[in-house]
Amino acid sequence: MKIITTTKARKDIGNIINRVKYHGDVFAIGRRNSMDAIIMKFPEAYNPDLNEITNMNAYSHSFDFLKDEPDIYTIADLKGK
Numbered sequence: 001m002k003i004i005t006t007t008k009a010r011k012d013i014g015n016i017i018n019r020v021k022y023h024g025d026v027f028a029i030g031r032r033n034s035m036d037a038i039i040m041k042f043p044e045a046y047n048p049d050l051n052e053i054t055n056m057n058a059y060s061h062s063f064d065f066l067k068d069e070p071d072i073y074t075i076a077d078l079k080g081k
Contacts, residue, residue: 001065003028003035026065 002025009016009029019025020041028035043059050058057063 001026001028001038003030005029006031006036009039024064 004016004027006029009027016027016039020027020039024041027039028037029039030036040056043055045059046055047058
């Protein structure tokens with residue numbers, strides 16, 4: 001995920017949208033070292049019976065960047081709860 005300032009986002013919004021739409025990039029936008037918003041590709045498939053967050057999680061590839069992150073729970077942890 002790329003983190004950019006609100007100033008850069010305003011100046012370069014067209015390029016950012018193209019990178020999100022055509023390359024699947026994800027951008028976090030923020031001020032003063034905080035992330036305030038995320039720009040990610042809207043899913044091509046959409047179920048109107050579900051809310052936007054559920055559609056994003058179910059149908060988009062926007063969270064593919066997490067595949068490189070280490071797992072924080074083991075199967076044993078999940079079974080124990």
